[in-house]
Amino acid sequence: MKTIEVDEELYRYIASHTQHIGESASDILRRMLKFTAMQPVATVSPREKALPAPLASDRMRAMRELLLLDEYAKQSKAIERFMLVLSTLYTLDAAGFASATDALHGRTRIYFASKQHTLLANGRHTKPKHVPGTPYWAITNTNTGRKRSMIEHIMRAMQFPAELTEKVCGTI
Numbered sequence: 001m002k003t004i005e006v007d008e009e010l011y012r013y014i015a016s017h018t019q020h021i022g023e024s025a026s027d028i029l030r031r032m033l034k035f036t037a038m039q040p041v042a043t044v045s046p047r048e049k050a051l052p053a054p055l056a057s058d059r060m061r062a063m064r065e066l067l068l069l070d071e072y073a074k075q076s077k078a079i080e081r082f083m084l085v086l087s088t089l090y091t092l093d094a095a096g097f098a099s100a101t102d103a104l105h106g107r108t109r110i111y112f113a114s115k116q117h118t119l120l121a122n123g124r125h126t127k128p129k130h131v132p133g134t135p136y137w138a139i140t141n142t143n144t145g146r147k148r149s150m151i152e153h154i155m156r157a158m159q160f161p162a163e164l165t166e167k168v169c170g171t172i
Contacts, residue, residue, distance in 0.1 A: 114135050
């Protein structure tokens, strides 16, 4: 793969045409230019077929790209950015997300559940919201620091680098 440099304005324009989280700039440009090339048939080992999560570098790139998306930048509330980050993390590794959120709860509250009523039954004034694109609900009646803490816990459990985790948390 070759690397090209583009100015910030052009990169944001390309990123604004993202159709799904994790879509690469190459995929976006191919779609926009209606460019299709013959791809060599790759052989995939049985071990590679069994890997459910994207490669670590792809996951990191997807998280960085999320931070650059206009949709993310336009969110004026921490809760909106929180939900976008959660949705992206689930999309990148559903099993890792499930494992990370299962172990995440407060003294009296459950923070994530597959059913809204579970969150309502385990805390007062939890204000559960559905995490878009996932089977999960999350409590939203927490302060921004707690939301950052939840994202930090999930990203560390999913083995994201500390530097990227800190950067994402800083945007919430």
